Amino acid sequence: MHSMSPSDASGAIGLPSFFNTRGRKVEPLTIAEPGRASIYTCGPTVYRYAHLGNLRSFLLADLVVRICQFAGLKTRQVVNITDIGHMTDEVTGEGDDKILLAAEVEGKSPSEIADFYTGAFLDDCALAGMTPADDYPRASKHISEMIELIECLLDKGNAYVSGGSVYFDVSTFPGYGSLSGNSLKQLKPGHRKVVTDPQKRRAEDFLLWKAAGPRRLVKFPSPWSEGYPGWHIECSAMSLKLLGDRIDIHTAGIDLVFPHHEDEIAQSDAATGHRVVGHWIHGEHLLMSGNKMAKSAGNTLRMTDIAESGLDPLAFRLLMFGARYRKQVHFSMEALEAADTSLTRLRRAFGDLGEPLPLDELEMSSSATRAHEEFSKAVMSDIDTATAVRVLYSTASNRSIPSIQRVSLAAAWDRILGLNLTDTQSTHTPEPKISGEEVLELIKARDAARASRDFTEADRIRDRLAEAGVVLTDTPAGTDWYHG
Ligand SMILES: [Zn+2]
Numbered sequence: 001m002h003s004m005s006p007s008d009a010s011g012a013i014g015l016p017s018f019f020n021t022r023g024r025k026v027e028p029l030t031i032a033e034p035g036r037a038s039i040y041t042c043g044p045t046v047y048r049y050a051h052l053g054n055l056r057s058f059l060l061a062d063l064v065v066r067i068c069q070f071a072g073l074k075t076r077q078v079v080n081i082t083d084i085g086h087m088t089d090e091v092t093g094e095g096d097d098k099i100l101l102a103a104e105v106e107g108k109s110p111s112e113i114a115d116f117y118t119g120a121f122l123d124d125c126a127l128a129g130m131t132p133a134d135d136y137p138r139a140s141k142h143i144s145e146m147i148e149l150i151e152c153l154l155d156k157g158n159a160y161v162s163g164g165s166v167y168f169d170v171s172t173f174p175g176y177g178s179l180s181g182n183s184l185k186q187l188k189p190g191h192r193k194v195v196t197d198p199q200k201r202r203a204e205d206f207l208l209w210k211a212a213g214p215r216r217l218v219k220f221p222s223p224w225s226e227g228y229p230g231w232h233i234e235c236s237a238m239s240l241k242l243l244g245d246r247i248d249i250h251t252a253g254i255d256l257v258f259p260h261h262e263d264e265i266a267q268s269d270a271a272t273g274h275r276v277v278g279h280w281i282h283g284e285h286l287l288m289s290g291n292k293m294a295k296s297a298g299n300t301l302r303m304t305d306i307a308e309s310g311l312d313p314l315a316f317r318l319l320m321f322g323a324r325y326r327k328q329v330h331f332s333m334e335a336l337e338a339a340d341t342s343l344t345r346l347r348r349a350f351g352d353l354g355e356p357l358p359l360d361e362l363e364m365s366s367s368a369t370r371a372h373e374e375f376s377k378a379v380m381s382d383i384d385t386a387t388a389v390r391v392l393y394s395t396a397s398n399r400s401i402p403s404i405q406r407v408s409l410a411a412a413w414d415r416i417l418g419l420n421l422t423d424t425q426s427t428h429t430p431e432p433k434i435s436g437e438e439v440l441e442l443i444k445a446r447d448a449a450r451a452s453r454d455f456t457e458a459d460r461i462r463d464r465l466a467e468a469g470v471v472l473t474d475t476p477a478g479t480d481w482y483h484g
Pocket of ligand 1: 041042043235260
């Protein structure tokens with residue numbers, strides 16, 4: 001019998017390899033603690049919806065987590081939620097925070113805005129079939145850790161206070177530029193153009209803490225001023241707090257290499273005195289009509305747009321898998337429709353083959369073994385989804401592999417692909433027509449109507465819920481409900 005699990009006792013497959021932006025080569029993952037991988041992913045700034053371009057970055061993080069698990073590692077993934085506006089491009093020329101601006105425009109409080117878009121982000125990730133992270137820390141809840149880290153950098157002589165703000169002194173960190181390949185010399189001209197901050201000693205120094213201006217509503221006390229943290233210190237502080245000072249993998253989109261990650265390395269490595277992140281994995285852009293998909297370019301689409309167009313949101317995954325993550329991908333609805341059709345065909349091909357079994361319970365044919373080796377090698381070699389998907393297609397139509405083995409392979413590979421390949425129904429995951437919160441509110445209203453013996457209203461609410469696919473059962477302990 002061929003042993004098929006990648007994490008079996010022989011350990012033949014070992015650890016996955018990824019391209020490491022730091023060093024610019026594909027190298028095997030090294031892990032700080034045997035059997036475990038810690039993963040930090042730069043999360044969204046929650047004052048607007050995430051678009052498909054953002055989702056491509058988070059899909060990369062999802063793949064990295066799934067591949068580590070496929071290799072038999074236990075994973076811990078942290079995705080931060082930036083709920084204080086402080087990125088350079090998220091603060092307008094007047095220093096207005098875009099979360100606050102959005103709050104003004106939408107007539108909500110800043111925390112309502114942050115909660116709303118955090119919820120929308122998590123819904124989008126779920127639609128895209130992503131495994132939830134283990135923790136989604138919010139920046140606003142970790143200000144004290146950021147202040148502590150800044151104090152540590154001041155103590156070590158890596159930072160200075162100027163006019164109530166605190167800056168990182170880049171000249172004290174010799175490795176600065178190693179991630180992005182920007183030497184300090186190269187950086188200077190680029191920085192000089194945009195420098196407007198007279199408090200800085202040098203153009204390339206960056207902000208750790210900013211004293212609040214008169215218009216700033218959300219600010220926090222600190223030893224230096226009432227103010228708010230820089231964006232980069234947020235990720236250093238939360239990753240060190242939640243994952244410790246040896247983090248195996250850090251993922252994000254390619255546009256965060258400089259300055260965000262360069263600055264994160266300077267802060268974290270200077271504070272701890274050693275290299276904190278082992279592997280930096282960055283994903284390329286999603287293009288639409290030839291341009292990077294971005295809010296500013298006005299060419300964004302959301303996951304919910306895919307669902308509303310009647311296509312399966314998971315077709316987005318299959319479409320993205322067609323290219324490696326380090327390649328730019330052109331998005332079009334036509335390509336997405338083609339991916340949707342392919343997904344339906346794949347499910348049909350695997351759907352009629354019976355119940356999948358764990359691979360190690362099967363006597364595998366040599367062609368099944370070969371297919372599994374090819375698939376495993378592809379995903380373990382710098383996330384070669386393009387090859388993995390080719391193996392999937394050829395296996396779907398390979399009748400020399402017995403049915404039970406084919407469907408079992410599909411089920412095993414789906415732990416990485418997340419395409420619901422072996423669901424017998426055509427698994428369009430319909431977007432719930434009504435949120436859990438709305439259901440609870442309606443049930444409350446119905447209970448009140450029943451209590452005041454307004455049965456017409458109670459029935460109306462029951463019908464309204466039934467239309468949305470929610471079935472109610474009245475029990476002595478209250479009303480139970482489920483999506484029918
Ligand atoms: Zn970050």
